[in-house]
Amino acid sequence: MPTLTVNGTTHEVDAEPDTPLLWVLREQLGLTGTKYGCGIAACGACTVQIEGQPARSCQIQLQDIAEGEEITTIEGLSPDRSHPIQQAWIELDVPQCGYCQSGQIMAAAALLRDIPEPTDEDIRSSMGNLCRCGTYNRIRAGIKRASELT
């Protein structure tokens, strides 16, 4: 049975090799913070980090993941909502419906690690996740606030 290392824990997974990581996380591991939005890597609601890099888990199959690769989901970003992105999100009330925000936060956390002090332009060009509620300006402000908190 294939194994997956998610948020520091290794799991044996009962799923076909072509099962998308998204559905393994949600249905096999019960990690439902990672959302299904489109299934074609267009919306970003399913964004997780693999070895620290943002990845759209609906288009990554179980068989594509090497043994021991570290997968981080929203549940594993911090133990207590203490990641600067989470702190800033709460401070600025970024989410509206919130459904896309797990993906937004995972993408933003990766951006902030690569570019600790991102400009508006950095944020606009790297945050491609969709938000139907239209929270984009608060996401941008949230990333800048998180940069100050870091």
Next chain:
Amino acid sequence: MTEQFTLSRRGFLASAAATTGGLAIGFPLGAGAQQLAGLAEPEMNAWVVVQPDNTVIVRVAKIEMGQGTLTGLVQLVAEELDADWETVSWSYPSPGENVARERVWGSFGTFGSQGIRTSQEMVRQGGAAARAMLMQAAANRWNVDVAELSVERGVITGPGGETLTYGDVAEDAAKLDVPESVTLKDPSEWTIAGQSLLRLDTAGKTDGSLVYSIDFAVDGMVNAAIRQTPVQGGTVASFDASTVEDMPGVMRVIQVDESTVAVVADTWWRANKAVEALEIEWDLPEEAASFGTEELEAMLNDGLDADETFVGNETGDAAQALQDAAQVVEATYSYPWQHHVTMEPMNAMALVTDDSCTVWTSTQNAESDLAAASEASGLEIAQCDIHRMHLGGGFGRRGASSTDYTTLAVKIAMEMKGTPVKVIWSREEDMTHGTYHPVTKARLRGGLDAEGNLTGMHMRISGQSIFAGLMPYALEDGMDPLVFQGLQPEGEEGRLGYTVPNLLIDHAMRNPPLRPGFWRGVNNNQNSFYLESFIDELALAADRDPLEFRRSMMQDHPKHLAVLNKVAEGIGWEEGPPEGRAYGLCQHMGYGSYVAAAAEVSVENDAVKIHRIVAATDPGHIVNPQQVEAQIEGSFAMGLSASMLSEITVEDGRVQEQNFDTYPIMTMWEMPDVQMHLVPSGGFWGGVGEPTIFVATPAVLNAVARLTGKRVRELPLYRSGLRLA
């Protein structure tokens, strides 16, 4: 301050009441003797529970889908209660409980930007009555007159400086009679309401812990994926279940009803893989199956020239005025179908037994789902209930008369009694079986006199009626009055902001075979686009400044004018735009609020760059300013997505756009800066979730026309050879 989800809400409420003996009161006054269905404890009522540990639980009848209504309603209750905001929590009663208590919570329907404005009075009364009872209980304890007490943040102070908390007196207060009348605070006295408090429901959205119904899971549940007819009115002809029955995890292949097939499996991924592999033959109605863009165009054009119409607004003699005019301006516009694309696709979990039907779902109107569950299961209303969950977006799709996701879940669960079945629509299924923003065209003709004054105007709307397609019982002698949103001569909900001496606004109803629905802003979206674009076209023809031209027709519409003036000032209309840029204006009234926008744009190589939009809104009263701002920004993103980027098209009766790759919506890249002016003038209660959505598009396109001379009359933008930068 978040809600702990419990499988049985009744159990949760029962335990809360039984273990704490706390205070639960509410309105209408006199309803105190009613018992909460299924509860061992008698309850006095509905809105406020005060527990001995000083926790205040506010019951919320409306649903939260991102718009902030939940926090706003709790603020209003806590304000009248003089509660300590830090101790305030909330819970959702279920529609079954509402029915059992003779609808003590009123309507659960959360749409039409009504969440706060239609329930603010009764929830404030609930808070005020609770306060009065708690104060009286403290007065009784101290044996003093209640007038000698004061209260701050849930702590009551007596004449000698002694104190009691609300929790200390909750049990005593629960035994008192509910006061027959209460006095509500004047908004000028507010310290909790009216403030930019943080939302009560944010934390769980930052760590993945908030459970939407798509996430909800119970032991023993199974998952279903569905396939519905690709053409409206089609039916299942045949399918061979044996081709997928051996696929991993597959448990059942079910024909759910005449137009739907479902595969049930242990996981949704496996169910969906199987339903995608299943070949289904359909019987399709010939006319609908041959309907496409060409047929739609012919249908709408026919309506533009029709003799028989419904009249929404008529003053004087528009035809005569046009005949007598020194100059006649004419333009035809169109607005395409749109899809809601809530980020959370349609879904519901249902559990049916011989004598019960329970549904967990994200819905804007759980009472409609309750009725749907009863109808689909054949069980009595009292045997059914709906557990309400936060929505991953609603925008009207999960609304009044579109509970198809609940109906299907119940029908599938009927086939597997005793097993909870979660049905998730794939994005493709969701997008091709929506309730679409209606499609219309409009032809406007305006007559100007020699001085450039508008003397007469005829606005002909041709196209789809939401009422006709979704709820025909709401039609009035065949007419859909909702078609004229924002164009009516009078009314508190929305009315035209201009005085035109001779005016005719009429509708030729033309209903193509694609189910329409309520889409954030509804008919205001196209009505504002049509009218406010045309006003600018008239100003141009009259060689008048668009602001001055508007003002000249708005003397009798001071609130409309005030927000227009506010955005004109905010954008710097008098000073004029920087080199290479232009400004555009728009004002409109809807959902009881007055809204306006001014946009600053530039255009380079046919790419439209929106540098900023200045917005002004007057909703009368504002409960949480920072959440109103969130609604303004968010509605601009959604409104501009529709006009600049997205459209639903139909060919051979089939919706062509199936996912975000062909139905693009605005991203961070295109999102403009938004400067917001909240200008509540008091004395009325308007909505905020929708109104500003319909002013961004005309403001932007009026600026584009002023800059380039290119008038965008067909949406989305690419139809005019432009794109969004």
